Each structure stands twice: as C-alpha cells, then as structure tokens.
Amino acid sequence: QSALTQPASVSGSPGQSITISCTGTSGDVGGYNYVSWYQQHPGKAPKLMIFDVSNRPSAISSRFSGSKSGNTASLTISGLQAEDEADYYCSSYAGSSTLVVFGGGTKLTVL
Amino acid sequence: EVRLVESGGGLVQPGGSLRLSCAASGFTFRSHAMIWVRQAPGKGLECVSIISGSGGGTDYADSVKGRLTISRDNSKSTLYLQMNSLRAEDTAVYYCAKAEGFSVVTSVDYWGQGTLVTVSS
Numbered sequence: 246q247s248a249l250t251q252p253a254s255v256s257g258s259p260g261q262s263i264t265i266s267c268t269g270t271s272g273d274v275g276g277y278n279y280v281s282w283y284q285q286h287p288g289k290a291p292k293l294m295i296f297d298v299s300n301r302p303s304a305i306s307s308r309f310s311g312s313k314s315g316n317t318a319s320l321t322i323s324g325l326q327a328e329d330e331a332d333y334y335c336s337s338y339a340g341s342s343t344l345v346v347f348g349g350g351t352k353l354t355v356l
Numbered sequence: 357e358v359r360l361v362e363s364g365g366g367l368v369q370p371g372g373s374l375r376l377s378c379a380a381s382g383f384t385f386r387s388h389a390m391i392w393v394r395q396a397p398g399k400g401l402e403c404v405s406i407i408s409g410s411g412g413g414t415d416y417a418d419s420v421k422g423r424l425t426i427s428r429d430n431s432k433s434t435l436y437l438q439m440n441s442l443r444a445e446d447t448a449v450y451y452c453a454k455a456e457g458f459s460v461v462t463s464v465d466y467w468g469q470g471t472l473v474t475v476s477s
Contacts, residue, residue, distance in 0.1 A: 248400070279462040283401075290451060290470055291393075291401065296463035334401055338462050343406050343415045345391065345461040350400040 249274065249335055249348035256354040262323040265351045267335030268316060273346055275316035279338035282311055282320045285350075286331045294333075295320060322353070330355040358382040358466045360452045365471030372442050372475070378435040378452030378468055385433040386410070389455035391464065392426060392437050394448035394473075402448075405437065408459040420446075442475045449473075 250268040257263040267274065267282075274280055280298045283291035293302055295311035298318060308323045318337070322329055335348040364376040376392070391406045404417045405426040414426050425438040435452055449470040455461040 277462075281463040283464070290467040291464075292467070293463060293465050296456070296465070302465070336401075336464070338460060343389075343413070343460050344417060345403045345406075345464065347393075347401040347403065 247346070249337060249346060251333075251335060251348040251351045253349070254352045254354065256356055257322075257325045258356045259325050259327065261325050262321060263325060263353065264322075265320045265333055265335075265353070267318040267320070267337075267348050269318075269337055269339075269346070270316055272341055273337040273339040274313065274318050276340060277338050278313070280311065280313055280318040281336045282309075283334045283336065284329075284331045285334065291334060325355050327355050329353060358454065360454060360466055360468035362450065362452050362468045362471040365450065365473045367474045367476065368442055369477050370443060370475055374439045374442065374473060376437040376439065376450055376452075376471060376473075378437075380433045380435065380452075380454070383454065383466075385428075386430040387458060389457055389459055389461060390426075390428060390435045391453050391455060391461060392424075392435075393451045393453055393464075393467075394446075395451070395470075396445075396448040399448075403461075404450075406455070406461060407435070410458075413459055439473070442473075444475050447473060447475050 282295040452468040454466040
C-alpha cells in the first residue's frame with residue numbers, strides 16, 4: 246500500500262479559508278467514497294473530522310467540509326481559527342487490502 | 357461515551373517482546389473491526405494491523421508481518437497486539453482505534469490516547 250499524497254504544509258490567516266488536497270489512485274481515493282480526514286494536535290490522538298468524503302460527525306463544526314474529484318480528495322476549512330492549527334491526515338479505504346491507507350499529513354499553520 | 361485505553365508500552369531491547377492491550381467501553385465491541393495505528397516520532401500515521409469484529413479476519417502491514425499478532429477477546433472488550441522480534445524502527449506511539457464497520461475500515465471514528473513503545477539497547 247502506498248501512502249496518499251498530501252502537501253507538507255499549508256497556512257492561512259484567521260478568518261480565511263484553506264484547502265488541503267489528498268491524491269491517491271483509482272484503487273483507493275478514486276474508486277470508493279470512503280475518504281476520511283483526521284485532525285491531530287501535538288501530543289494528542291487523531292480526531293475524525295470528515296468521513297465518507299463529505300460527512301461530518303455531529304460534534305464537528307460546519308467550517309470543515311470535504312469533497313472529491315477523481316483521484317483527489319480535499320478538505321476545506323473556512324473561517325480559520327487559531328485552534329485549527331494542527332496536523333491533518335487523510336485516509337481511504339483501498340479495496341485490495343483491508344488495511345486503511347493514510348496520507349503523509351499536512352501541517353496547518355494559522356498565521 | 358466511547359473509551360479506548362491502551363496499556364503495555366515501554367522500553368524494550370531489540371529482539372524483545374511486548375504485549376499491548378486496549379480496553380474498550382461505550383459501544384458494542386464485537387460489532388466493530390479494530391485496528392492498531394502507529395506513529396513514529398515526528399512522522400505520520402501507519403496502520404499496522406486490523407481485526408474483524410468476530411476476530412476471524414486479520415491483516416498486517418508488510419513492515420510487521422510475521423512479527424506482530426493482533427487478537428481480541430470480545431467477552432472482555434479488549435484488543436491486543438503481541439509484538440515479537442522488535443526492531444528500532446518499531447519505536448512509535450501505538451494507537452488502538454475503532455473502525456466504523458464490522459470487517460473493513462471505511463473510517464476510524466474513535467482513537468485511544470496511545471502508548472509509547474521504545475525499542476533501544
């Protein structure tokens with residue numbers, strides 16, 4: 246299983262919107278609507294932010310949204326806040342294996 | 357409230373063994389696949405193993421195949437990871453995590469706090 250490709254870092258100012266991409270193949274991201282996004286603050290466990298491409302768990306702010314086009318999924322955070330500064334990981338179901346494949350992670354800096 | 361509490365991490369010499377445990381509560385344990393995900397210092401997430409809700413299906417990352425064994429005791433709502441022939445590159449925080457589904461991981465909806473495994477002489 247190859248890791249999904251994410252940019253190493255993105256940044257934005259408070260109130261702005263940012264988008265993080267996650268590129269895979271037709272065997273994972275492009276083949277299934279099972280992309281998830283996780284937020285991880287330093288020293289903490291990851292937290293599910295988006296599942297099934299664009300669905301939010303009930304406790305997650307509507308400022309977080311997900312989408313997919315072809316083999317690339319995207320996480321958009323609108324109205325950036327200081328507490329959004331964290332690492333973000335995408336993951337996808339890959340039918341050839343039951344193991345989940347993760348992206349390499351993107352560090353979001355709120356300027 | 358879903359809770360996943362790992363234990364069993366620590367310092368071990370190369371070639372040694374450890375057994376991690378993860379006590380689960382707040383959900384029907386036997387109805388969900390469970391996974392172990394590790395994160396080496398300063399690195400990203402790697403799913404190392406999965407076990408189906410019944411325990412009848414397991415899978416491993418190539419990097420750990422033959423050395424790590426995942427198991428579960430549904431009567432105790434506990435997940436295990438037996439780690440043998442440990443190498444320096446196995447040094448990581450190991451997270452126990454709950455899959456949304458019974459046999460495959462379409463999303464991981466809850467994570468434990470993690471337990472640190474350090475392999476060093």
